[in-house]
Amino acid sequence: xxxxxxxxxxxxxxxxxxxxxxxxxxxxxxxxxxxxxxxxxxxxxxxxxxxxxxxxxxxxxxxxxxxxxxxxxxxxxxxxxxxxxxxxxxxxxxxxxxxxxxxxxxxxxxxxxxxxxxxxxxxxxxxxxxxxxxxxxxxxxxxxxxxxxxxxxxxxxxxxxxxxxxxxxxxxxxxxxxxxxxxxxxxxxxxxxxxxxxxxxxxxxxxxxxxxxxxxxxxxxxxxxxxxxxxxxxxxxxxxxxxxxxxxxxxxxxxxxxxxxxxxxxxxxxxxxxxxxxxxxxxxxxxxxxxxxxxxxxxxxxxxxxxxxxxxxxxxxxxxxxxxxxxxxxxxxxxxxxxxxxxxxxxxxxxxxxxxxxxxxxxxxxxxxxxxxxxxxxxxxxxxxxxxxxxxxxxxxxxxxxxxxxxxxxxxxxxxxxxxxxxxxxxxxxxxxxxxxxxxxxxxxxxxxxxxxxxxxxxxxxxxxxxxxxxxxxxxxxxxxxxxxxxxxxxxxxxxxxxxxxxxxxxxxxxxxxxxxxxxxxxxxxxxxxxxxxxxxxxxxxxxxxxxxxxxxxxxxxxxxxxxxxxxxxxxxxxxxxxxxxxxxxxxxxxxxxxxxxxxxxxxxxxxxxxxxxxxxxxxxxxxxxxxxxxxxxxx
Numbered sequence: 149x150x151x152x153x154x155x156x157x158x159x160x161x162x163x164x165x166x167x168x169x170x171x172x173x174x175x176x177x178x179x180x181x182x183x184x185x186x187x188x189x190x191x192x193x194x195x196x197x198x199x200x201x202x203x204x205x206x207x208x209x210x211x212x213x214x215x216x217x218x219x220x221x222x223x224x225x226x227x228x229x230x231x232x233x234x235x236x237x238x239x240x241x242x243x244x245x246x247x248x249x250x251x252x253x254x255x256x257x258x259x260x261x262x263x264x265x266x267x268x269x270x271x272x273x274x275x276x277x278x279x280x281x282x283x284x285x286x287x288x289x290x291x292x293x294x295x296x297x298x299x300x301x302x303x304x305x306x307x308x309x310x311x312x313x314x315x316x317x318x319x320x321x322x323x324x325x326x327x328x329x330x331x332x333x334x335x336x337x338x339x340x341x342x343x344x345x346x347x348x349x350x351x352x353x354x355x356x357x358x359x360x361x362x363x364x365x366x367x368x369x370x371x372x373x374x375x376x377x378x379x380x381x382x383x384x385x386x387x388x389x390x391x392x393x394x395x396x397x398x399x400x401x402x403x404x405x406x407x408x409x410x411x412x413x414x415x416x417x418x419x420x421x422x423x424x425x426x427x428x429x430x431x432x433x434x435x436x437x438x439x440x441x442x443x444x445x446x447x448x449x450x451x452x453x454x455x456x457x458x459x460x461x462x463x464x465x466x467x468x469x470x471x472x473x474x475x476x477x478x479x480x481x482x483x484x485x486x487x488x489x490x491x492x493x494x495x496x497x498x499x500x501x502x503x504x505x506x507x508x509x510x511x512x513x514x515x516x517x518x519x520x521x522x523x524x525x526x527x528x529x530x531x532x533x534x535x536x537x538x539x540x541x542x543x544x545x546x547x548x549x550x551x552x553x554x555x556x557x558x559x560x561x562x563x564x565x566x567x568x569x570x571x572x573x574x575x576x577x578x579x580x581x582x583x584x585x586x587x588x589x590x591x592x593x594x595x596x597x598x599x600x601x602x603x604x605x606x607x608x609x610x611x612x613x614x615x616x617x618x619x620x621x622x623x624x625x626x627x628x629x630x631x632x633x634x635x636x637x638x639x640x641x642x643x644x645x646x647x648x649x650x651x652x653x654x655x656x657x658x659x660x661x662x663x664x665x666x667x668x669x670x671x672x673x674x675x676x677x678x679x680x681x682x683x684x685x686x687x688x689x690x691x692x693x694x695x696x697x698x699x700x701x702x703x704x705x706x707x708x709x710x711x712x713x714x715x716x717x718x719x720x721x722x723x724x725x726x727x728x729x730x731x732x733x734x735x736x737x738x739x740x741x742x743x744x745x746x747x748x749x750x751x752x753x754x755x756x757x758x759x760x761x762x763x764x765x766x767x768x769x770x771x772x773x774x775x776x777x778x779x780x781x782x783x784x
Contacts, residue, residue: 154196165207177212189296209240222289226252230327250314277315282308347416351391367471377445379499393419393483527552554578560644575621584617591646653688677757705730726767
């Protein structure tokens with residue numbers, strides 16, 4: 149069906165829903181003189197295919213239901229309802245789905261954050277309807293009027309407030325699940341969004357104030373470090389960082405412990421609430437304590453909690469240390485997420501990273517104009533951006549050069565880095581591009597999770613026109629858990645084994661069986677011939693052996709047989725392989741023949757090899773007969 153037809157069907161359905169609404173006598177729904185315009189605005193940005201499968205009752209019912217929810221909303225709050233509408237109880241349905249309804253002030257990140265929370269709860273999202281309306285309410289929050297937003301309108305007129313009405317359909321909530329718990333989780337996320345958006349200007353002003361302070365009253369550090377830090381903070385403030393939270397902390401000693409106490413009244417955004425101010429909260433873990441008094445300006449790291457706003461990533465943590473009398477006495481902490489521009493912009497334009505790149509190039513001894521120099525810079529440009537921010541120059545330089553060489557070779561290379569604060573392990577894996585697939589990545593994830601004691605594993609894949617694929621894993625231990633020591637050479641060997649395909653093992657086995665020259669020729673000839681079913685049933689080494697039986701048939705019509713027992717075969721159990729060159733064998737003829745010999749055929753597997761000069765087939769039969777296999781029977 150064409151897009152034009154679907155659009156017309158959508159318009160016709162909304163017109164029918166309007167007629168239905170006008171014919172109804174209830175007084176709790178949208179006013180009759182506005183219902184047509186409101187229905188059009190409500191479904192305006194919904195894909196036709198998400199609407200056209202419905203009937204007019206359900207189309208109108210969704211708007212009428214949300215209208216009731218919007219009936220009263222005190223200023224600065226969100227109305228949330230989670231339920232499963234049904235014809236018998238509510239007069240309409242959502243096709244068996246449950247519905248999350250939200251009415252709140254319009255602001256950035258709402259839809260992303262709501263759907264992210266539902267995904268975190270493992271609830272599949274089917275349809276998202278999220279129109280904006282300009283709404284007037286009285287002082288108690290009671291609904292007075294609703295107006296569709298005019299095209300190009302950036303701000304509501306008069307006393308109206310722009311609201312976001314969200315209708316999200318999810319898998320039907322199972323019996324026993326508590327819709328109230330879902331509502332509470334959604335409210336919590338909406339509060340985080342509101343507090344982050346409301347305090348964004350304050351957090352932005354705070355970072356600019358710190359930049360000015362570093363200019364007018366710099367701490368007693370290397371001037372180059374202060375300049376780089378100042379420039380980086382200025383760069384973050386220029387739309388390269390989504391500020392979600394800010395708070396100031398005071399570093400104090402209490403016996404042998406170092407405590408980082410939050411300063412009351414300094415929190416903004418998701419750190420607005422003055423909570424967890426106790427000494428036990430401020431007590432620093434050993435790895436963090438070792439760095440607390442270190443005389444450096446910036447702390448760049450990943451927080452140990454995921455963002456509830458915008459996108460489901462671990463929060464980026466930017467700390468600016470505060471000095472008094474030349475000593476570290478506290479920290480100004482920003483939480484948020486690097487913007488997409490921070491990941492796509494060339495590192496030569498990013499403060500601190502460009503200096504790291506220049507330092508790495510200098511340490512390597514490569515001329516920037518040489519092939520090696522350009523290759524190193526390209527490696528750094530495509531290196532995981534978070535790793536560039538979080539890795540010290542001394543550690544980054546040898547890893548970047550090794551990664552540069554890894555990109556040029558057909559082998560698996562692994563580079564592992566432990567987070568300074570013990571929150572995670574970063575594992576960077578390069579492997580031949582033709583070896584990478586989802587199955588290999590899942591094997592890698594499971595292996596890293598087991599060997600590094602991880603509770604969860606994140607990954608990011610980069611596959612481009614080069615001969616290698618790069619997979620960046622971040623392994624997180626359980627909260628409060630530790631990361632065990634690991635033999636990196638052994639782990640890299642295990643990853644190599646996990647990345648090997650049947651194809652790789654087949655080439656190796658054929659060369660080992662028939663020698664370098666003949667093996668290479670035979671492997672090339674048979675490499676694409678074996679069907680996927682054969683690869684699932686037999687190891688590559690078996691394929692190399694079967695290849696030899698097929699090659700031994702010299703004529704264009706021929707047959708060879710092989711009778712064998714599996715390692716765990718029971719008494720009277722055997723396998724028969726038939727190798728056939730020429731016309732295919734008829735299974736309907738073979739099975740009665742075997743049965744007439746007193747042998748029971750328990751299964752058969754036919755395989756046709758493709759792309760060879762001669763028609764080639766392999767048949768395997770499972771046999772059972774009440775005695776052991778005679779020794780001479782294998783000489784068929």
